[in-house]
Amino acid sequence: xxxxxxxxxxxxxxxxxxxxxxxxxxxxxxxxxxxxxxxxxxxxxxxxxxxxxxxxxxxxxxxxxxxxxxxxxxxxxxxxxxxxxxxxxxxxxxxxxxxxxxxxxxxxxxxxxxxxxxxxxxxxxxxxxxxxxxxxxxxxxxxxxxxxxxxxxxxxxxxxxxxxxxxxxxxxxxxxxxxxxxxxxxxxxxxxx
Numbered sequence: 001x002x003x004x005x006x007x008x009x010x011x012x013x014x015x016x017x018x019x020x021x022x023x024x025x026x027x028x029x030x031x032x033x034x035x036x037x038x039x040x041x042x043x044x045x046x047x048x049x050x051x052x053x054x055x056x057x058x059x060x061x062x063x064x065x066x067x068x069x070x071x072x073x074x075x076x077x078x079x080x081x082x083x084x085x086x087x088x089x090x091x092x093x094x095x096x097x098x099x100x101x102x103x104x105x106x107x108x109x110x111x112x113x114x115x116x117x118x119x120x121x122x123x124x125x126x127x128x129x130x131x132x133x134x135x136x137x138x139x140x141x142x143x144x145x146x147x148x149x150x151x152x153x154x155x156x157x158x159x160x161x162x163x164x165x166x167x168x169x170x171x172x173x174x175x176x177x178x179x180x181x182x183x184x185x186x187x188x189x190x191x192x193x
Contacts (some may be wrong), residue, residue, distance in 0.1 A: 059079045145169070
């Protein structure tokens with residue numbers, strides 16, 4: 001089970017219909033269009049990455065008016081069969097002025113608990129523009145994973161989320177430090193649809 005997609009879908013719905021997405025009175029937002037998968041050559045997401053001491057390949061790219069998504073796996077893995085996964089999400093609409101990355105992280109933890117998953121949630125750091133969080137799914141065993149997220153509110157009030165997830169209930173302190181630094185090293189301004 002790929003909890004990251006299920007959670008992201010719930011949160012996308014939350015962002016789309018809640019007070020956290022700017023209303024038409026505050027910002028002109030284009031009407032949603034049907035999802036369109038763009039060929040990999042029509043975006044600026046990198047085709048390959050060197051991150052966390054490993055090589056990654058872009059295995060899934062999708063974009064529409066609301067969300068741009070890139071999923072990366074290591075060699076011999078796919079987004080349908082993975083042990084480690086990096087995901088870049090860029091929400092292509094403006095957040096309201098009262099939105100904060102911490103608010104998003106707290107809401108995500110609440111949504112996970114509502115799915116009846118036994119989780120450990122840790123807000124590692126936060127300020128007005130950025131939050132780092134970790135959640136570990138401990139039970140049920142088939143859904144175990146440890147995920148780190150860097151949640152960034154860009155200067156133009158758009159949300160970017162960088163995920164690293166591994167199918168273990170605890171990646172361990174050494175790996176956690178490596179991946180926190182790796183996620184911090186990514187220049188989100190270069191991730192454009």
